[in-house]
Amino acid sequence: MKNLKRIRNAQGxxxxxxxxxxxxxxxxxxxxxxxxxxxxxxxxxKLAKYYETSVDYLLDLTDEPTPYPPK
Structure with missing residues (x-):
C-alpha cells in the first residue's frame, strides 16, 4: 500500500x-x-475520509488521489 505512505508524507x-x-x-x-x-x-x-481520497487509491488500484465525486 505504497499510496498510503505517499499521501501521508505529501500531507506532512x-x-x-x-x-x-x-x-x-x-x-x-x-x-x-x-x-x-x-x-x-x-x-x-476512516483513512480515505481522513486523507480525502478514495479507498482505491489507498489500495494502489489507481494512481489518482482525487476522491470520487459524491453520489
Whole structure:
C-alpha cells in the first residue's frame, strides 16, 4: 500500500498524528503502509475520509488521489 505512505508524507503528517486522529494502533498503521497487513474495511474508510481520497487509491488500484465525486 505504497499510496498510503505517499499521501501521508505529501500531507506532512506523521504516523503518530494519524494514529491519534483515527485511533488506529501505530503498529497496525505501519504494517498497512509497508503492505505487511491489509486494513479492515472500517480502517480503510476512516483513512480515505481522513486523507480525502478514495479507498482505491489507498489500495494502489489507481494512481489518482482525487476522491470520487459524491453520489
Amino acid at each position: 503528517k506523521t504516523q503518530l498524528q494519524v494514529q491519534i486522529a483515527l485511533k488506529i494502533d501505530q503498529t497496525a498503521l505501519s504494517k498497512y503502509e509497508t503492505g505487511d497487513r491489509v486494513p479492515s474495511v472500517d480502517h480503510l474508510l
